[in-house]
Amino acid sequence: MSRIRIGSIAVLTLCGLAIASQPIKAADAPVAAAYPKDFTKWKAVTRMALVAPTDRLARNFGGVHNTFANPAALEAMKAGKPFPDGAVLVLDLFEDGGTAGKPSEGTHKGVFVMHKDAKANPTTGGWLFDEFKGDAKDKGVVTDGKKQCYSCHATRKKTDGVYSTVK
Numbered sequence: 001m002s003r004i005r006i007g008s009i010a011v012l013t014l015c016g017l018a019i020a021s022q023p024i025k026a027a028d029a030p031v032a033a034a035y036p037k038d039f040t041k042w043k044a045v046t047r048m049a050l051v052a053p054t055d056r057l058a059r060n061f062g063g064v065h066n067t068f069a070n071p072a073a074l075e076a077m078k079a080g081k082p083f084p085d086g087a088v089l090v091l092d093l094f095e096d097g098g099t100a101g102k103p104s105e106g107t108h109k110g111v112f113v114m115h116k117d118a119k120a121n122p123t124t125g126g127w128l129f130d131e132f133k134g135d136a137k138d139k140g141v142v143t144d145g146k147k148q149c150y151s152c153h154a155t156r157k158k159t160d161g162v163y164s165t166v167k
C-alpha cells in the first residue's frame, strides 16, 4: 500500500514540473518580426552592392540592397546607444540588374527585418528577425532567428547587433 502511494506522489510531482516549466519555454521561443509597413519612407542608411556571391554573406545578401531605419532606430544609431524596444531595421534586397561594373536594382529578392523587443526574445539580444521572400508581406521564412540570423549579428556587440552605421 505504501509503495503505491509513493508511486503516485512521484507521478504528481513530475506533472507539476512539466506544467511549471512550460511558460518559461514559451517565453524563450524565437518570435519572428512582422513585415514593416511603408519602410521605404524611412531614412535609408546604406546602399550597397554585393555582386560576387561566393561567401556566406553574399549568398544571403548577394545583389543590391538598401537598409532603412525607423525613427527610433535612427535616433539610437546617431547617439551610439543600445536600440530601444520598437526600433526596426530593414534590408531591402534586389538582384543586380545593372551592366558590368554598374550595379542597379533588378528583381526584388526580398526584405530582411530586425525588430527590437527585449521581452519577446531575450536570447537574441532582444531582436526579432524575419525574411520575406520576393514581394511576400504576410509570411516570413525564418524558423529560428537565433541560428539563422543572430548567429552573425551577435558578433556586433558594440553596436547592439547591428552592422549599419550613420554619420
Ligand code: HEC
Pocket (backbone or CB within 6 Å): 046, 048, 056, 057, 060, 065, 067, 089, 090, 091, 112, 113, 114, 129, 130, 131, 142, 148, 149, 150, 151, 152, 153, 161, 162, 163, 164, 165
Ligand atoms: C553571414 C552573416 C549574416 C547572417 C546569417 C545574417 N546577416 Fe543580416 N547582416 C549581415 C551583414 C554583414 C549586414 C550588413 C550589410 C551591409 O553592410 O549593408 C547585415 C545587415 C542586416 C540588416 C540591416 C541592419 C544592419 O545590421 O546593418 C538587417 C535588417 C538584417 N541584416 C537582417 C537579417 C536577417 C533577418 C537574417 C536572417 C534571415 C540575417 N540578417 C542573417 C550579416 C548577416
